Amino acid sequence: MSKKQFHLSLICAFCMLFIFSCREKKKPLPIQQSESKIQIEHATGFSIKPNSDFTVIEVTSAWPGAETHFTYALVPREKLATITLPRDAYNAIIAIPVEKMVITSTTHIPSLELLGMLDAVVGFPDTDLISSSAARNQIDKGLIKELGTNENINTEIALExxxxxxIGFGINGTNKAYETLKRSGIPIVYNGEWTEQTPxxxxxxIxxxxxxxxxxxxxxSIFKxxxxxxxxxxxxxxxxxxKPTVLTGGLYKDVWYVAGGKSWMSQFLEDAQADYLWADTDEKGSIGLSLEAVLEKGEKADFWFNPSLHTSYEELLQANSHYEQFSAFSNRKVFSNAVKKGVTGGLLFYELAPQRPDLVLHDLISILHxxxxxxxxxxxxxxxN
Known part of the structure; x- marks a missing residue:
């Protein structure tokens, strides 16, 4: 090799070394893995695993019987440029703290309100369902926009x-509006709180x-x-x-739906020291029965809760005259969670009760005992009435 060729080779070697060293400097910071988890004692549908760089939330029960698990990586904004995550490992990578979000269920509102983050909500499907006075104030100011319905969200307004x-709510994995929003780069994060069976x-x-x-x-602190x-x-x-005996539900068309023995409502009644007549059943949701079957078992029940959405004895009789055969009807021991409503007709119970089960239990104790x-x-x- 000539002296000139040697110098040329040496220069090339230095150039290659410089290029690789530059590339090395641009590598993202290593992710510090951790096995720690935020303690979840009662909920079974999600887990939270933080580490020094980001937090992973896994939702394992987005809807009843869901086989798909959803995993979300939450990365502090100041670290987004310094770490790289494998995108195929997560359903979404989200910069935190979030400043603008759309929510899709009234049950999401109390958690955000308690955390002082209601101002982050910019859109909601069917705002008339909302009872919260703070949220209604945001709606009246135009800060929370109407988006249609959950199954048919106005994606044009949402994108604007x-x-x-x-924060998505679904009874299954099919929602065309969600797919449209995802294709436009907006992450859908499923919340499955409604699948939990305990108060x-x-x-x-939260x-x-x-x-x-x-x-x-x-x-x-709030949850404690x-x-x-x-x-x-x-x-x-x-x-x-x-322990007074209790009957639940009412007729919808020709089927009477009572709360199953492993349901949320059944757990409340057990904790309130009631003798719930269908407590020995295995259903986690409701049980469809005939009027005759309910009469046979519940005719003499001391109390009757949640007679469909009826709020007066007159309404009950107009719906079905057989209702007056129940002792709870004649003794005026029928109680409804559908009486208290927001100014636009939203039911307070369905919005707030999941977040405040302590208030529900106090209500039941005050009635039963x-x-x-x-x-x-x-x-x-x-x-x-």
Whole structure:
């Protein structure tokens, strides 16, 4: 090799070394893995796994019987440029704290309100369903836009709002509007709180919302207060001297739907020291029965809760004259969770009760065992008019 060729080779070698060293400097910072998890004690449908660089939320029960798990990586904005995540490993990668979001269920509102993050909501399908006075104020100011319905979201308006994410609610994995939004680059994050079967399990989903706003400590504190209140109410109910019998539900067309023995409502009644007549069944949802079958078992029930959406005895009789055959009807012991509504007709119970099971349990105790809670004003369950 000539001296000139040697120098040329040496220059090439230095150039290659410089190129690779530059590339090395541009490599993202290594991700610090951690096995720690945020403690979830009652909810079964999600988990949260933080590490020093980002947080992973996994939703394992987006809807009943869901076989697909959804995994979301939440990355602090200041770290987005310094770490690289394998996009095929996550359903969405989201910058936090989130500043603009669309939500799709009224049950999402209480969690955001308690966390002080209601201002982040920019759109909602069917805003008339919302009862929260704070949320209605946002709607009246034009800060929360009407988006149609959950199954048919107005995607044009949603895209104009430019949200960073949509908290999705679904009964299955099919929603054309969600697919349209995803193709436009807006992440859909499924929330499955409604699939939980226990009162405290539903309420603990406030911890699901918290990482999107870096509010984990606040959510943990809020939930502990709700949990403590619920457990105190449950302990109070243990002082009841008797367990009154309870009937639930009402006719829809020709089918009477009662709460299943493994349902959310059945758990409330058990904790309130009631003798629920269908507590020994295995259904997690409702059970469809004939009027004759319900009469046979529940005719003499001491109390009757949630007679469909009827709010007066007159309505019940107009719907079906056979209702007056029940002792709870003739003794005026029928109570409904559909009496209290927001200004546009939304039912307060379906919005707030999942987040505040302690209030639900106090209501039931005050009705079933009034001697244990004197001068109590119910939040959800009211006597029929």
């Amino acid at each position: 709002l430019n949200p960073e994410m949509v 405290l399990g539903k309420a603990e989903w 911890k699901f919302f918290a990482p999107f706003f870096q509010k984990e400590a606040e959510a943990d 207060d709700i949990e403590k209140s619920y457990k105190q109410a449950k302990a109070l109910a243990q002082n009841a001297k008797e 009034p001697e244990l809670l004197t001068d109590y004003q119910p939040h959800f369950f009211m006597p029929l």
